[in-house]
Each structure stands twice: as C-alpha cells, then as structure tokens.
Amino acid sequence: MSLKSLLIQLSTGLVALTLAATVSAQTAKPQVVLLATGGTIAGAGASAANSATYQAAKVPVDKLIAGVPELSAVAQVRGEQVFQIASESFTNEHLLTLGKRVAALAKQADVDGIVITHGTDTLEETAYFLTLTVRTDKPIVVVGSMRPSTALSADGTLNLLNAVTTAADKSSRGKGVLVVMNDEIHTGRDVSKSINIRTEAFKSPWGPLGMVVEGKTYWFRAPAKRHTTESEFDIEQIGALPQVDIVYGSGNASDTAYRAFAAKGAKAIVHAGTGNGSVSGQVVPALRELRAQGLQIVRSARVVGGGFVLRNAEQPDDQYDWVVAHDLNPQKARILTMVALAKGADSKTLQRIFMAY
Ligand code: DGL
Numbered sequence: 001m002s003l004k005s006l007l008i009q010l011s012t013g014l015v016a017l018t019l020a021a022t023v024s025a026q027t028a029k030p031q032v033v034l035l036a037t038g039g040t041i042a043g044a045g046a047s048a049a050n051s052a053t054y055q056a057a058k059v060p061v062d063k064l065i066a067g068v069p070e071l072s073a074v075a076q077v078r079g080e081q082v083f084q085i086a087s088e089s090f091t092n093e094h095l096l097t098l099g100k101r102v103a104a105l106a107k108q109a110d111v112d113g114i115v116i117t118h119g120t121d122t123l124e125e126t127a128y129f130l131t132l133t134v135r136t137d138k139p140i141v142v143v144g145s146m147r148p149s150t151a152l153s154a155d156g157t158l159n160l161l162n163a164v165t166t167a168a169d170k171s172s173r174g175k176g177v178l179v180v181m182n183d184e185i186h187t188g189r190d191v192s193k194s195i196n197i198r199t200e201a202f203k204s205p206w207g208p209l210g211m212v213v214e215g216k217t218y219w220f221r222a223p224a225k226r227h228t229t230e231s232e233f234d235i236e237q238i239g240a241l242p243q244v245d246i247v248y249g250s251g252n253a254s255d256t257a258y259r260a261f262a263a264k265g266a267k268a269i270v271h272a273g274t275g276n277g278s279v280s281g282q283v284v285p286a287l288r289e290l291r292a293q294g295l296q297i298v299r300s301a302r303v304v305g306g307g308f309v310l311r312n313a314e315q316p317d318d319q320y321d322w323v324v325a326h327d328l329n330p331q332k333a334r335i336l337t338m339v340a341l342a343k344g345a346d347s348k349t350l351q352r353i354f355m356a357y
Contacts, residue, residue, distance in 0.1 A: 030112040030168035032075040033105050036061035037098065038085040039119025041156040043148035052197050054148035056086040056119055064117060067149060068157050074215065075113070075168040087119025087126070087144075092241040092338070095129050099235040106136035113139040113167030117160065120144040120193050120201060123179065127188030128335045131177035131227040132357060133235040139172035140228075142179050142188060146199045155182065155199045162212040169217045175209060176227030184208040187223050189357070192329055194305065205305040205327065226356050233339050241338045242267040246330045249273040249302060255286030268296035268337045272330035277301045277309035284320075291321055296341065296350055300325035300333040311351075323351045 001009075036042060038057030042064060045054030059067075061079035071077050082098055098116070105111045118126055127142040134140060143163035145156030163180040166172050177188035181202040190204035210219040226232075245261040249272055258269055269290065273279055277299035279287060287297050299322055301309050308327035311317045317324060325333035333354075340353045 030075045031110050032077050032113045032115055032164050032167050033111050034061060034065060034077055034079040034164070035082045035098065035101065035105075035114060035116045036064060036079060037083045037087070037090075037094075037116060037118050039087050039117065039121075039123075039144050040148055041117045041119075041143065041145040041160065042084065043145075043150075045148045045150045048150060048152045051147045051151040051153070054150065056148075057084045059149060060084070061117075064156075064160065068160050070161050071164050074161070074165050077115075077164060085119070087122040090119075090122045090126065095126060096235070096238065096241065098126065099130055099133055099238075102130060102140060103134045103136070103235045106134060106138050106140070111138065113141070113164075113169075113172070115160070115163045115167045116140070116142045117163075118142050118144050120146060120181075122331075124188070124192045124202075125331050125335050127177050127179050127191065128332050129339070131188040132231055132336065132339050133233045133238060134177070135229055135231060135234055137174040137229050139167045139169070139175075140177045141167045141172070142177065144181065146197065146201050158183075165215055166212050166217055171217055171219065174229070176223050178209070180212060183211050183213060185210045185212055185217065185219075187225075187227075189223065189225055189227065189332070192304070192332070203305065205307075231357070233343060238339070238342050240342070242341045244268045244270060244334045244337045244341070246270045246272055246300075246334055248330075249278065249280065249283075251280075253280040253283050255283050258283065258286050258290060262290050262293070262295055266295060267341050268298060270298045270300050270325065270330050270333045270337060272300055272302045273309075275301065275303060276307075276313050277324060278314055284315075287322070288320055296337065296347060297322040298325050298333050298337055298350075298354075299323070300328060300330040302330070304329040321347050323347055323354060326354050328354065 042059040043054045043056040044058040061081045141163045179186040194203040195201040247257045309324040311324045
C-alpha cells in the first residue's frame with residue numbers, strides 16, 4: 001500500500017472517530033425540553049435603558065435558545081412555544097394545557113428534564129399547580145426574568161442557563177417542581193414574587209433549596225411537603241378546574257365581593273384575611289351562609305411569608321366548618337383548593353390536604 005493511500009485511510013479513520021466522539025458526546029448530554037409561555041423573559045423594551053418599561057411575550061422560543069449559546073454545553077435543548085402571553089393573563093385552561101404537555105413529555109425516554117419560561121406575575125401559581133399534579137421525579141424547572149432581554153444587565157439569559165443547568169442535573173430529581181431565579185433554586189410550593197421590580201424578586205419564607213452558580217447546583221435543604229410522585233393528584237385525571245376566588249381583607253370590610261363571587265358560581269372562596277386570617281364581624285354572617293350553601297371557605301392571610309394561619313385561633317373554624325390555608329398565601333391557596341375540589345374533597349379532606357401539600 002502506497003504511503004499516500006495509507007495516509008488517506010488514516011485521516012478517514014480519524015474523521016470517523018472524531019465524528020463518532022462528537023455524536024456520542026451530543027447524545028450523552030441530557031435532553032432538555034424548553035416550553036415557552038411568554039412573559040418578560042421573552043419581553044422587549046424600546047431601549048436598553050428600559051429595564052421596567054417593555055412589552056412582555058414578544059421573543060419566540062427559538063430566539064430564546066439562540067440567545068444563550070452556552071446552553072449547548074449543558075444539554076441538548078429543544079423548544080416548544082406553548083403560549084406567548086403575559087402571565088397575568090393565565091387562565092385555568094392555560095394551566096391544564098401546560099400541565100398535560102409537561103406530563104406527556106416527562107413520560108418520554110428522550111426527555112431528561114423540562115424548563116418552562118414564564119411571566120413572573122403568576123409563575124408561583126403555575127409552579128405550585130405543576131408540583132401538585134405532574135407525577136414525575138424528572139426535574140421540571142420554571143424560570144422567568146425581571147428585565148426584558150433588551151435591557152442593560154438583563155437577567156433572563158443567566159436565569160435561563162441556570163434553569164437548564166438545574167433541569168439537566170440528576171441531583172435535581174425528586175425535589176418537586178423547582179423555580180430558578182437570581183442564582184437561587186426554590187420549591188414551586190414555597191416561592192412567591194415578593195418584590196415587583198427588582199431582580200431579587202422571588203423569595204421563599206422558609207428559604208430556597210439551594211443555588212446554581214457557574215454551571216453547578218448546590219443544595220442546602222430538601223422539600224418538606226408532598227409533591228409530584230407522592231401527590232394524590234394527577235393532571236391526567238383533571239378535566240376541568242372549579243372556580244375559586246380570592247377576597248382581600250381590610251378595615252371597613254363588607255360582604256359584597258364574597259356574595260358576588262358566589263353568585264357567579266365560585267365553589268370556594270379564599271379569604272386573604274388581615275393578621276392570622278381574621279374575618280371582620282361584618283363578613284362572618286355571609287361566610288357562614290355561603291358555607292351552608294355548599295361553598296368551601298378557606299382562611300388565608302394577606303400577611304405572608306414566615307408564619308401560618310392557626311385553626312380555631314380567633315375564628316371558630318370547627319364550629320363554622322371553615323378551612324385554614326396553613327402557611328400558603330392566598331394565590332397558592334386558590335391553586336390547592338381548585339385541585340382538591342376537582343377531586344371532590346369535602347371540608348375535612350380539604351383541611352388534611354392543606355396540612356400535607
Ligand atoms: N406581564 C408580566 C408577566 O408576564 C411581566 C412580568 C415578568 O414576566 O417579569 O408576568
């Protein structure tokens with residue numbers, strides 16, 4: 001064999017080996033699906049100086065992925081545009097559509113993790129809904145941003161890289177639905193948007209689970225409540241979610257809103273009470289009437305973060321057959337009440353559920 005043909009054979013072999021190595025490296029990378037729903041992370045402002053004035057839900061999923069080339073070093077990422085909306089416009093139908101898609105993808109062998117990009121306004125509600133109803137131990141990570149991609153020091157790209165890193169990390173499995181924002185990893189249950197225009201907007205009253213920094217996850221605690229594979233709820237068994245409304249407590253309160261929601265078909269009302277979920281004297285008779293008509297009454301509190309509503313403290317919950325939301329804020333209490341009522345929970349079961357999830 002001439003030297004020339006030997007060299008050709010050698011170089012062909014080298015190319016084949018390199019190709020095989022590249023392919024195997026790609027296939028060895030975790031496979032993460034990015035479900036885009038809109039929000040500020042897909043937002044665009046008129047100028048780089050617009051960090052709080054912009055239009056949400058403008059940038060499509062393929063551009064979100066292309067905007068963070070570093071993703072390809074972490075995982076094989078493919079995107080789906082599920083919705084393109086600002087999250088204050090999420091409805092129960094949006095929750096069900098998204099939840100069913102997540103559950104279907106989680107069953108696929110070629111999916112190792114799922115990231116959901118979402119507006120921050122109701123991100124905490126979606127994350128809690130998914131942790132209650134999607135029965136998988138695969139990482140599901142919800143992520144948003146407080147500044148649009150067009151702004152100076154935009155936070156969305158690093159948040160997205162951190163979210164994919166977390167979703168691709170086997171150590172994230174079995175921790176329930178996670179929320180990654182501002183380098184922190186929170187549970188979908190505990191976290192809520194606590195500040196409306198800062199990048200460190202998301203807080204968990206009992207603290208984050210951990211952090212993700214420069215491509216690595218760091219865990220400091222584990223979830224304490226039931227979720228995902230330990231949940232008694234299953235998105236695939238939920239056809240529709242009942243109407244549950246929230247009424248905010250304050251001084252000079254009246255029963256107008258409670259009665260109006262009931263007249264419009266609410267199956268439960270979450271009372272965002274003052275203090276320990278207190279109900280003003282002017283409102284108690286209406287809530288007792290509505291309970292007698294079959295609505296569930298859930299006492300949450302407008303005072304959130306770091307405490308919980310105590311049963312039979314200032315209100316005789318046993319006597320009135322009311323439920324307390326424990327440490328859940330009103331918007332989370334609404335999600336849990338809907339999911340529990342969709343499964344036919346009575347008040348006793350509803351109270352057990354509030355203590356367990
Ligand atoms: N309209 C708000 C939303 O879609 C923007 C807030 C954000 O995404 O940061 O939730």
